[in-house]
Amino acid sequence: MSATTDLFGLDAQDTQPVVSISASQSLNASEFSREPVSTGLTRLDQALDGASQDLQRSGGVLRGQVTEVFGPPGVGKTALALNIASNALREGEKVIWIDTSSPIPTPRLQALTSTPSLDNLIYFRTTTLPHLLALLCNPPKDFPPPETSLLIIDSVSSLFPSYFPNPAELKDRQTQGKITDKAQLQWLLNRKWNVSSELATHLSRLASRGIAVLAINQAHTKIKGQPRATLQPLLAGGGWESNIQTRIAMYRDLPDKRFMEITKRNGRVFPVRMGEMIIPFRIETDGLREVVEVVDQKSSMPPQPRAQAQALHQTQPTPSRKRKASGEIADSQDEDSDEEYDWNDESLLESKT
Numbered sequence: 040m041s042a043t044t045d046l047f048g049l050d051a052q053d054t055q056p057v058v059s060i061s062a063s064q065s066l067n068a069s070e071f072s073r074e075p076v077s078t079g080l081t082r083l084d085q086a087l088d089g090a091s092q093d094l095q096r097s098g099g100v101l102r103g104q105v106t107e108v109f110g111p112p113g114v115g116k117t118a119l120a121l122n123i124a125s126n127a128l129r130e131g132e133k134v135i136w137i138d139t140s141s142p143i144p145t146p147r148l149q150a151l152t153s154t155p156s157l158d159n160l161i162y163f164r165t166t167t168l169p170h171l172l173a174l175l176c177n178p179p180k181d182f183p184p185p186e187t188s189l190l191i192i193d194s195v196s197s198l199f200p201s202y203f204p205n206p207a208e209l210k211d212r213q214t215q216g217k218i219t220d221k222a223q224l225q226w227l228l229n230r231k232w233n234v235s236s237e238l239a240t241h242l243s244r245l246a247s248r249g250i251a252v253l254a255i256n257q258a259h260t261k262i263k264g265q266p267r268a269t270l271q272p273l274l275a276g277g278g279w280e281s282n283i284q285t286r287i288a289m290y291r292d293l294p295d296k297r298f299m300e301i302t303k304r305n306g307r308v309f310p311v312r313m314g315e316m317i318i319p320f321r322i323e324t325d326g327l328r329e330v331v332e333v334v335d336q337k338s339s340m341p342p343q344p345r346a347q348a349q350a351l352h353q354t355q356p357t358p359s360r361k362r363k364a365s366g367e368i369a370d371s372q373d374e375d376s377d378e379e380y381d382w383n384d385e386s387l388l389e390s391k392t
Contacts, residue, residue: 075099076251079122080329082318100251105242109256109272110289116255120191122327125151132188135161140197168198175241194255196273203231236278243282
C-alpha cells in the first residue's frame with residue numbers, strides 16, 4: 040500500500056521522530072525558572088516552588104517549564120488560569136491566551152486585574168487542531184513577543200477528539216472490514232500520540248524562552264487496568280509526559296468541596312500524597328480563595344483531602360481499596376484503551392458489560 044499524508048503532515052506509514060530540546064535551551068529555561076508567576080494562592084505558590092523558602096521568593100508557576108492543569112468540567116481550571124493571568128498582567132508583563140473552545144471571559148479578567156485596559160494581553164482563537172499546530176509549530180514573526188511571561192492554552196486537548204477516533208471505534212472498523220491492513224490500524228492507533236508529542240515538544244521550546252506555559256487539559260474516564268472507573272488527563276503518555284514538568288490535578292470531593300493537588304513537580308512524580316501538596320479552595324467573584332481546613336487531631340493533614348489523596352494518581356491498581364469511584368482522579372502514561380467512556384454514557388457501558 041502506498042504511503043499517504045494526512046492533514047497534519049504525518050506520513051501514513053512512518054512515524055515522525057520527537058524533536059529534542061538542545062542543552063542550551065534547557066540551561067536557558069533553568070535560569071528563568073527563578074522568576075515564577077504567582078497564582079494568587081499562597082499555599083499553592085509555595086507547593087509549586089519547593090525552594091521558595093530558601094530563596095526568599097513568593098513562588099508560583101515556574102518559567103521555563105510546561106505546567107499542566109487537568110480535571111473534570113466545571114471544577115475551576117479556567118478560573119485558576121484567570122487568577123494566574125491577572126497576577127502577571129498586574130505586574131506589567133505580557134500574557135498570551137490561546138483559546139480553542141469558548142472565548143476568554145474578558146469582563147472577569149478585567150475585574151481581577153482591577154483595570155479596564157488589557158493592553159498586555161495577546162489573544163488568539165484557534166478553532167481547529169491544524170490551526171493550533173500551525174500557531175505553535177510555525178509561529179508568526181515576533182511570536183511570542185518580548186517580555187512575555189505567561190502563555191495559557193484553554194484547552195490544549197479539546198480539539199483532539201474530533202480528529203482521532205478512539206481505539207474501540209477503530210477496532211470496530213477493522214471487524215467490519217473497513218480497515219484491512221494491520222500496519223494501517225497500528226498507525227491510526229499511534230497517530231494521536233505522534234501529534235500530541237510534537238505539540239508538547241513545541242510547548243517546551245516556547246517555555247525555554249523564559250515563559251511559563253500553562254496547558255489546561257481535559258479529563259476522560261478509564262476502566263481498563265483500573266479497579267474502578269477513574270479520571271485521567273485526556274492527553275497523556277509518551278512524548279507528552281516527558282515534556283510536562285509540573286502537573287496540577289483539580290477535583291471535587293463533594294459538590295461544595297474543591298481541591299488542587301500537585302502530582303508532579305520539576306519532573307518528579309509524587310506517588311504518595313502529602314498534605315502540603317493538597318490545597319482546598321473555593322471560587323468567588325473576586326477570584327480563587329484558599330480554604331483553611333480543620334486538621335484532625337489524629338492526623339497531620341485534613342481528613343477529606345487525605346481520603347482523596349489515597350485514591351488519586353495511583354500508578355498500580357490496588358484491588359483491596361474500597362473507596363468509591365466518584366470524584367477519583369488518576370494519572371497514567373497509558374491513556375487510551377477500549378474502555379474509555381464519558382461519565383453519563385450508560386449505553387456504552389452496557390455494550391461493554
